Amino acid sequence: MTTAPARALRHRLLLAFGLIVATCAAAITYYAVHARQHVGADYTAMVADVVRSQSDPQELRTALMRLDDGHPDHRAHQEELGELLPRIPRRIENLRVQVLRSDLPRQDYAPLIDELDLVQERIATLQARFDRAQRDGLDGEEIEALRTLGLEVEAGLAWSYSELSLLVQNASAGQRHLMEWLTAAVFGLLVMVVAAVGAVMLMMLRLQRQRDELRHLSQTDMLTGLFNRRRLQEVAEQEFTRRQRHPSPLSLMLLDLDHFKHINDAFGHPVGDEVLSSFAEILRHQVRRLDTVARMGGEEFAVLLPDTDGQDARQLAERVREATRAMPLPTEAGDYRLTVSIGVTEARQGDSFEHLYTRADRRLYAAKEAGRDRVVSGDALPEVANTGTPLDDDELDALQQDTAR
């Protein structure tokens, strides 16, 4: 079953993921529709050519104005014009090709191309007339005619170049703007991705913490902080599996506080709780780190002792029994002495945890029957109430059956 925090987390993750995908999709669409063609365009060469060509109209005007058949340098001025005239159409052609190949919008440059076509026609006429005049003689009347034609060319050329310059500069500025926008978009996306990854990691950490807490709660006895029955069973099963590969002794101790009901009845339930916690402390204090201490319920406890044989387990049980007798009780309990009965057993060949537990439980029962405040184990058998006779396992079984009758 999914918990509410896990559901909320999943929603938030989906939302963050959706946001990133939507932003990426918008950026990619925008790029595909508008940006790609501009980003690829290189307007630098065109700007340089336009700037270079922009001097042509002025040079043409100057060359035309210098023509004067009475001037001593008339010949040189004609040659100057003769060199300039063929250069202008070449530059126009070069720019026209660049414009047509560019990614500039067609509707923006169409009037410009029309004007350049017109200019080229006029230049062709000017060139033809100039060639003819040079052949036939360039007198004042012919110079005037050339000037009139040339100034029309100059005006068309000046307008075309200035328009083209404006167009290319605008496109270049647009490209720059677009690049800035794309950079910001990429940066924004990166920030979002980093934020999303951070959020996911944070949420995963939180989930992990919640899982750990749940796991801890499911394994822990709330009153004493010891493990509970379920955890003891898990550890025991692991231990039995481990022993199949690496045989080693394993013992179990079951402990039950004597007449605990009396503590509750005489001093109240809260005092009973305090006593249970203090007893848990004694157990914690007496065992090793690899031992597992659990509260099985009520006033019954268990200690699983890996790498411990029955004799050592019994010694430990005796220490616990003595420490329990010496345990200071809450002041409300006055000088009442708490005692504990303990059943101890070591795992035998072919045992399961169930076998081990049942045997320890029987011994615990025997200890209770024998008068409480004692340890019953298989290898150091107790003397049953004043009989002076130690009990072996069979006798313990018989004792249990007797009392069951």
Ligand SMILES: Nc1nc2c(ncn2[C@@H]2O[C@H](COP(=O)(O)OP(=O)(O)OP(=O)(O)O)[C@@H](O)[C@H]2O)c(=O)[nH]1
């Ligand atoms: N304060 C407190 N008492 C508990 C708790 N769990 C069980 N008990 C009490 O422990 C007592 C156990 O009583 P019995 O099962 O009769 O056992 P006993 O009085 O210890 O007698 P013997 O075990 O035969 O020596 C009952 O009074 C339960 O109410 C707990 O968490 N806190």
